[in-house]
């Protein structure tokens with residue numbers, strides 16, 4: 596029997612990726628929409644949201660820290676604080692990362708922790724990414740790779756995500772990929788990454804209240820069908836809770852590369868005789 600999404604609606608979930616700030620990027624278009632998003636999230640069992648406007652993506656103006664904090668306060672007040680909202684950003688891979696890393700008032704870390712939500716272009720993996728991941732870690736920042744399952748290169752060559760995680764990055768899967776909102780390829784890729792134990796967070800990446808909504812419970816239930824309730828719960832509760840408190844991420848399963856590459860364990864004669 597499929598796992599029910601109701602079991603996740605206990606108001607303990609933390610969403611580390613949400614475009615909830617009004618008129619900031621391609622997310623919420625108004626204060627009213629932000630308030631509706633807060634209410635939808637609270638009704639789904641989300642207690643805390645990290646506001647992650649796009650940063651350095653070459654499309655939207657990167658908001659400064661004061662603007663982010665001011666808009667958070669506006670939304671909190673208008674929504675009667677039905678969820679908590681913390682500052683953050685979704686940082687496009689760019690040289691600005693290193694300039695910001697030097698800044699003690701940096702906006703690129705999630706809730707002032709050592710974790711940064713890092714976004715790649717959808718069609719490519721930046722060249723020499725292993726070196727860059729090393730440099731980011733050396734700058735005292737731990738990258739959490741946003742929605743790797745939606746990246747074309749990772750869909751084609753899933754080993755890439757295993758290598759990045761081996762080098763010290765973490766992976767955040769979009770709830771919409773798990774619920775098939777983005778089509779078959781991100782769904783299959785998300786399933787492989789999660790079944791291989793290479794996912795650490797599921798987040799909404801919500802942009803609006805009527806589409807790409809701030810809900811996690813349905814995706815968590817599907818993930819629980821794939822890998823069991825404990826691991827699914829850790830991706831929406833314990834791991835994101837540790838992240839916002841700048842703690843070590845508690846659930847980091849040993850990777851199963853066969854699952855990632857879609858290989859079934861072969862039965863050998865040796866296996867038969869054991």
Ligand SMILES: [Fe+2]
Pocket residue numbers: 612614685800
């Ligand atoms: Fe996003």
